Amino acid sequence: MVNMIGGDNKRALDKTPHYQGDDKMSTHAAKEAFDPVALRQRYDEERVKRLRPDGNQQYQEMKGDFSYFLEDPYVEEPIVREPLEDEVEVAIIGGGLGGLLAGARLREAGIEDIRMIEKGADFGGTWYWNRYPGAACDIEAYTYLPLLEELNFMPPRKYCDAPEILDHSRRIAEHYRLYDNACLQTEVKEMIWDEGTRRWTIHTDRNDKIKARFVLMVNGPLNRPKLPGIKGISNFKGHTFHTSRWDYNYTGGNARGGLTGLKGKRVGIIGTGATAVQCVAFVGKSAEQLYVFQRTPSGVDPRNDHDTDMEWAASLEPGWQKQRQKDFTAILTGRGGRRGEIDQLDQFDDAWVEMGKIYRRRMREAGKDVPKEEVAKVYELANFEKMENIRNRVDDIVKDKDVAEALKPYYAFMCKRPCLDDRYLPTFNRDNVELVDTKGLGVDAITETGVIVDGKEYEVDCLIFATGFEVGTDYTRRSGYNLIGVDGLSLEEKWSKGMISYYGIHSHDFPNCFLIGNGQASFTANYPDGLDEGAKHIAYLVKYFEENNITRVDTTEEAETAWSAEVVGTKARGPQGGSGCTPGYYNLEGQHDPRARHNQPYGGMMGANKYFEKLEEFREGNKMPGLVVS
Numbered sequence: 001m002v003n004m005i006g007g008d009n010k011r012a013l014d015k016t017p018h019y020q021g022d023d024k025m026s027t028h029a030a031k032e033a034f035d036p037v038a039l040r041q042r043y044d045e046e047r048v049k050r051l052r053p054d055g056n057q058q059y060q061e062m063k064g065d066f067s068y069f070l071e072d073p074y075v076e077e078p079i080v081r082e083p084l085e086d087e088v089e090v091a092i093i094g095g096g097l098g099g100l101l102a103g104a105r106l107r108e109a110g111i112e113d114i115r116m117i118e119k120g121a122d123f124g125g126t127w128y129w130n131r132y133p134g135a136a137c138d139i140e141a142y143t144y145l146p147l148l149e150e151l152n153f154m155p156p157r158k159y160c161d162a163p164e165i166l167d168h169s170r171r172i173a174e175h176y177r178l179y180d181n182a183c184l185q186t187e188v189k190e191m192i193w194d195e196g197t198r199r200w201t202i203h204t205d206r207n208d209k210i211k212a213r214f215v216l217m218v219n220g221p222l223n224r225p226k227l228p229g230i231k232g233i234s235n236f237k238g239h240t241f242h243t244s245r246w247d248y249n250y251t252g253g254n255a256r257g258g259l260t261g262l263k264g265k266r267v268g269i270i271g272t273g274a275t276a277v278q279c280v281a282f283v284g285k286s287a288e289q290l291y292v293f294q295r296t297p298s299g300v301d302p303r304n305d306h307d308t309d310m311e312w313a314a315s316l317e318p319g320w321q322k323q324r325q326k327d328f329t330a331i332l333t334g335r336g337g338r339r340g341e342i343d344q345l346d347q348f349d350d351a352w353v354e355m356g357k358i359y360r361r362r363m364r365e366a367g368k369d370v371p372k373e374e375v376a377k378v379y380e381l382a383n384f385e386k387m388e389n390i391r392n393r394v395d396d397i398v399k400d401k402d403v404a405e406a407l408k409p410y411y412a413f414m415c416k417r418p419c420l421d422d423r424y425l426p427t428f429n430r431d432n433v434e435l436v437d438t439k440g441l442g443v444d445a446i447t448e449t450g451v452i453v454d455g456k457e458y459e460v461d462c463l464i465f466a467t468g469f470e471v472g473t474d475y476t477r478r479s480g481y482n483l484i485g486v487d488g489l490s491l492e493e494k495w496s497k498g499m500i501s502y503y504g505i506h507s508h509d510f511p512n513c514f515l516i517g518n519g520q521a522s523f524t525a526n527y528p529d530g531l532d533e534g535a536k537h538i539a540y541l542v543k544y545f546e547e548n549n550i551t552r553v554d555t556t557e558e559a560e561t562a563w564s565a566e567v568v569g570t571k572a573r574g575p576q577g578g579s580g581c582t583p584g585y586y587n588l589e590g591q592h593d594p595r596a597r598h599n600q601p602y603g604g605m606m607g608a609n610k611y612f613e614k615l616e617e618f619r620e621g622n623k624m625p626g627l628v629v630s
Helices: 036-050 064-070 097-108 162-175 274-286 310-315 320-333 342-347 351-366 372-397 401-406 475-479 527-547 557-569 585-590 594-598 608-622
Strands: 087-093 114-117 188-194 199-204 209-217 239-242 266-270 289-294 433-437 450-453 456-459 462-465 482-484 513-515 553-555 627-629
Touching (some): 036 372, 372 401
Parallel strands (some): 087 114, 087 209, 266 289, 289 433
Antiparallel strands (some): 450 456
């Protein structure tokens, strides 16, 4: 990673054992409040004990006897319609923020014949499904909510909760007329390319046969929930549901709390990721007894939410949001901000950018003339400091020292999704809440009446699965459908050993099909920023193809092979793809699976802005290298 934050810092640092192989701490490290040697060993121990040979296969796919977990509890009026057999110019698969951005940018480009296809009863994607109590975004709303300037909307608070994001999704759909001609409550089952007509035929669960010249696949990584493959999971006789299908008929209340239905109930939650961090406080407040079953603790930073300063909002100049998004990504990835305006990065005051600020400070302290090979040492120490701050916060809040120790994350920042929450940790001071730490091994089994951990059964009336979504699994499994391209080639078959694409957008032998996501594309914690860049790029392409009567576009094998090799060859400083991280969905559960390298974003977490620059270069002069058009 090229350092743009600390200026011309190139002075060599004293050696540290992680990089030099000895046990002597550097002069700088000797002054630390933590022991880097001990932390490296602890991180490795915590990672090793969580490794499992089954990797992603430890999760149960929601089909067969488990298909009821996918039922939509939020539908008020099921849509009744006849099957469609018609044709559109552009079909967009997915109605989350990515699909909405694609539709918006196509509309702005003058493309009118668009059809959105979404399995939910409304737009919103993840934010349609995630309605559990406390559901909220942990990226500031000014950066996360897309199209604020276009819609002339300013969030009332720094952070927005799930109902607000769902409302904003509807606001986008209405503004850009995306409800027109949309197919909601409709799930794609298969898409087949017809070389003769140069069209895709989209088959759905409503027996539709929709033809489309261009298809945009914007399914998103967080759309299909998963269950843990725990022994006896189907034996439980109590009530159960997944957090992405929260059963308010059972719990009472709504996304902002008031779960009166849990009065007198013993409840168990399996999973301690971002979802559990947000909903545990509400369940703990209402249930008679709550057991939180933990395999790996999350890192939980302060949220410190506050009202929006409307004077500040009124002072913003046109283009403020896009620049703010770029600044956020820049500091988070360690690549600085606007050249000559580094202080602009200080506009952020949350835990996401704390890591970047610590790193910048340490680079300044290191002085000038730090060789490139020494910069990683500074980064590692900054990472240790950041995580020590998180661990110290646990001690400050949780009264029981054993519980506090179990809640401390021992891995690098961004190995797991960071969380910003002020309610989760205090919940473990309640007498009716018990943390059941499985010490990295997970739950042993589920019985008819409860959950077994280390030989002890915890009896519960209700079992809630906060186990997330299909991420990192095969594309067909997590999307729910397959593509059949040229000469009957399936995308599942082509990507069986890992993704191969051109810019993460095109894949050879799947013409007129575009992907928007983070695989072999960009990754930033502010996910909509990358989605928007992909949406603008594809809208540009579709407009160009229509204006020039281009009816078929594909990438060459050489172009996608070269791009995929470049993705695999990039080694960013971000830890999430590395073997040193605790197992999780960022790294295919820590397995040495070649797909983890092929499916990763360009440059890992550090390559987002560079990737955006590459898309701009690709569009210059309409040269479009690597594409074959006719």
